[in-house]
Amino acid sequence: MSGANASPSGRSHQEMSGANASPSGRSHQAISSQPDQIVFTNVSKYYGEVLGVNKINLKIGPGITSLVGPNGSGKTTLMNLMTGLIKSTRGDIEVLGARTDDPESFYSRIGYCPQFDTFPKGFTGFGLLSSLLKLHGYSRREAEETAWRAIEQVHMTDAAHRRVAGYSKGMRQRIKLALAIAHQPRVLVLDEPLNGLDPMARAESIGLFQKLAESGLFVIVSSHVLHEIDIISDAVVMMSNGYIVAEGDIQDVREEMAEHPMEILVRCDQPALLARRAFSENHVVEVRIEEDGTGVLVRTRNLDQLYMLINRVVLEEGLTIEGVIPVDEDVHSVYSYLIGSDGAIKL
Amino acid sequence: MSKVLKQTIAVVGFELRKFSAGRKWVFPVLLAAGPVSLVSMLLLFDSNPPNNGDITEIFAVMFQTFILRLVIMFGCALVFSNLYRGDMVTRTIHFYLLTPTRREVLVAGKYLSGLLITATLYGATVAITNIVIHSANGRAIAEAHFYNGPGMIELFSYVGIAVLACIGYGSVFMLTGFLFKNPAIPAVFVLLWESANVFLPSALKKISVVHYLQSITPVPIPFGPFAVITAPASVSASVGGLAVFTVVALVVNTLLMRKAEISYSSD
Numbered sequence: 278m279s280g281a282n283a284s285p286s287g288r289s290h291q292e293m294s295g296a297n298a299s300p301s302g303r304s305h306q307a308i309s310s311q312p313d314q315i316v317f318t319n320v321s322k323y324y325g326e327v328l329g330v331n332k333i334n335l336k337i338g339p340g341i342t343s344l345v346g347p348n349g350s351g352k353t354t355l356m357n358l359m360t361g362l363i364k365s366t367r368g369d370i371e372v373l374g375a376r377t378d379d380p381e382s383f384y385s386r387i388g389y390c391p392q393f394d395t396f397p398k399g400f401t402g403f404g405l406l407s408s409l410l411k412l413h414g415y416s417r418r419e420a421e422e423t424a425w426r427a428i429e430q431v432h433m434t435d436a437a438h439r440r441v442a443g444y445s446k447g448m449r450q451r452i453k454l455a456l457a458i459a460h461q462p463r464v465l466v467l468d469e470p471l472n473g474l475d476p477m478a479r480a481e482s483i484g485l486f487q488k489l490a491e492s493g494l495f496v497i498v499s500s501h502v503l504h505e506i507d508i509i510s511d512a513v514v515m516m517s518n519g520y521i522v523a524e525g526d527i528q529d530v531r532e533e534m535a536e537h538p539m540e541i542l543v544r545c546d547q548p549a550l551l552a553r554r555a556f557s558e559n560h561v562v563e564v565r566i567e568e569d570g571t572g573v574l575v576r577t578r579n580l581d582q583l584y585m586l587i588n589r590v591v592l593e594e595g596l597t598i599e600g601v602i603p604v605d606e607d608v609h610s611v612y613s614y615l616i617g618s619d620g621a622i623k624l
Numbered sequence: 625m626s627k628v629l630k631q632t633i634a635v636v637g638f639e640l641r642k643f644s645a646g647r648k649w650v651f652p653v654l655l656a657a658g659p660v661s662l663v664s665m666l667l668l669f670d671s672n673p674p675n676n677g678d679i680t681e682i683f684a685v686m687f688q689t690f691i692l693r694l695v696i697m698f699g700c701a702l703v704f705s706n707l708y709r710g711d712m713v714t715r716t717i718h719f720y721l722l723t724p725t726r727r728e729v730l731v732a733g734k735y736l737s738g739l740l741i742t743a744t745l746y747g748a749t750v751a752i753t754n755i756v757i758h759s760a761n762g763r764a765i766a767e768a769h770f771y772n773g774p775g776m777i778e779l780f781s782y783v784g785i786a787v788l789a790c791i792g793y794g795s796v797f798m799l800t801g802f803l804f805k806n807p808a809i810p811a812v813f814v815l816l817w818e819s820a821n822v823f824l825p826s827a828l829k830k831i832s833v834v835h836y837l838q839s840i841t842p843v844p845i846p847f848g849p850f851a852v853i854t855a856p857a858s859v860s861a862s863v864g865g866l867a868v869f870t871v872v873a874l875v876v877n878t879l880l881m882r883k884a885e886i887s888y889s890s891d
Contacts, residue, residue, distance in 0.1 A: 408638050412635060414631055
């Protein structure tokens, strides 16, 4: 995934913002039709006078891309725009070269598991799936076979012939997932797909997402469970107040955030020695020896120089390193730095 | 079978299943049962029924005032308004919008399902009511009316007009279902407009469904001294007028469906 502007992959948009009011704002170059990407070109959506999302420029490639942000940040709006359930006020959206005004082409490529937890009355899980697959143009036999395969994928065979109205939240979530994947789309958009799932089902679903992504699918997933996002994501899009505040590989995003020194925990046999040497470096802003005396927490503005220093100390002083662990290079830390607990963008 | 046809049939099937599975069928069926019940009650308690000629006129009045303007119109309002608005209210329209189906196919399928429901219900109502009311003087007179008299032609004409009414009102109410959040408001307006039709000047009469249907009823009825009398339209003009009216309404429906977006979620 890369920013639609001239920015390289993995950039904090707050660093990129110039005079533009938008945190993701920059004068963006026009994005041409991309048959192998999901492309947002200067997309804005307003609900009356209320901002949904603003000036979104984004390219999403294959693999798992996670949308992260507080409630009301625009994640669902972005997903609804991507799937054509709502129309943009401004800008263009292309999904693998298709637009929503050609529903036959567009919706054969995309599967959406929305947050809406409502179903037509009177249907069993299997009946709903096979009925909707007939709308895709499948024959009755094809629809039933395809529906059953999708139900097997989400481990719902036991409850397939029960009415959806009697399903638990987790079962409804899984049948929505089956609906999204049944027609074998190339793009899978999942809005909080792990909500309501028990730990076993969460693990199974995550495994399924990873398997689908490995097979070349574009999997776009939103979740507020950041550690799960961290495990599965190839790339992250962070949103706040309708703007994209950062996008790309999470390590790259973290490294771009120069105003927040990186925290590295070095487990070694002589923490005091390493702490002393680290203090003499200009790029190091803080050094703290762990209470158990087995490591040093170093905050640095230049990760490469820190690694060079560690190498030098190892060679010169015979330091034994047990591990070098980036402490704040995960989604949660980046989220905290960029968005914070109050959901406000930290500029 | 072409993909479009398969998809249209699938939409019809999906809608029929939703109609029968929920409670949406209750009021349309109760409305359909109204004329049959009314006539059956009258016959049950009337020991001295009118003669066959009067019965034909009584049915004509009942058809044009009660069945056409009230039962069929409100039945169509209930069924067709819900085809789109009902899905918005139950937050299920996205199931349709996420399928690779052309929007005109969705509109056509939904419309056909509504037509199948209403034409079956109200066509049957008209036929049964007509047969029951003409049985008032015994089976022999009824058989003579239907097999040797004008009864059979009248019966088919009334059923045909009921179906045409479903076609016309269906397109109107499907459109109002798109345009109005509360379908009761346009339903009352259409009821008033259609009821006032006999008092409207000729040009305005033509902007109504009942005008075309009235013109082709087999037995005309008087509408009182204040009615504005205009030349009835021919059968071909009536059917053609209704067809054009319906096609225009469905085209507008399709355009609206293409622009349709879900509005039941807040981010």
